[in-house]
Amino acid sequence: MESIQNNMLPQHLQMNETERKLLAEEEKKYGTKLMEMPKDQKYGMCFACGEENPVGLHLHFFWIPNGVMAFFTPKPEHQSYNGRMHGGLITVLLDEIMGNYLFKKEGVPAYTARIDLRFRTPVQIGTTIRCEGHEVKRKGRLVVMEGVIINPDGTVAAEATSTLMLEK
């Protein structure tokens, strides 16, 4: 279940150099090494995080204080209008960062029941964006989460609030 080190992974599953550099900067900011969330082989075909999905996004998630963080660098095949990342895929990033966080934190799948999202500024293909998520509140098995995507210049690309239902 535990992820293996980035440089031990096949090339297509590795974080790129920019993502590793940005992760190191975040670790410096937090003053600690950020632990990667383990991958669950049972969900290896997950479009966002699965290592077995040939067309997946192959995201890596890191625990941050009270939340989760990931980096993503959209490729040409992830665009909508010229040079701009597809909004549906931005939604995938936000849905996943909130859902996967809860799944790993609680140890049971968390199903997105609702997601409200605002696209604020475009994400350019080839730039590395930072995605973060944290829990806002919960009532029983219903959990409200917030997620945000930040462009390299610090502007908010998109933000979302979602309601997820934890499996019984």
Ligand SMILES: CCCCCCCC(=O)SCCNC(=O)CCNC(=O)[C@H](O)C(C)(C)COP(=O)(O)OP(=O)(O)OC[C@H]1O[C@@H](n2cnc3c(N)ncnc32)[C@H](O)[C@@H]1OP(=O)(O)O
């Ligand atoms: C490693 C992989 C990580 C993946 C992370 C990504 C997460 C995902 O994308 S999951 C996939 C997408 N989401 C789905 O497929 C979910 C589809 N929907 C469902 O399965 C169901 O509707 C589910 C599980 C959310 C809720 O079903 P169920 O348990 O029957 O609850 P339900 O009877 O509808 O609701 C119970 C109560 O919960 C509350 N509730 C349910 N949905 C909501 C909501 N969206 N907002 C607020 N309250 C809600 C209400 O109080 C409701 O009571 P009432 O019906 O009286 O209003």
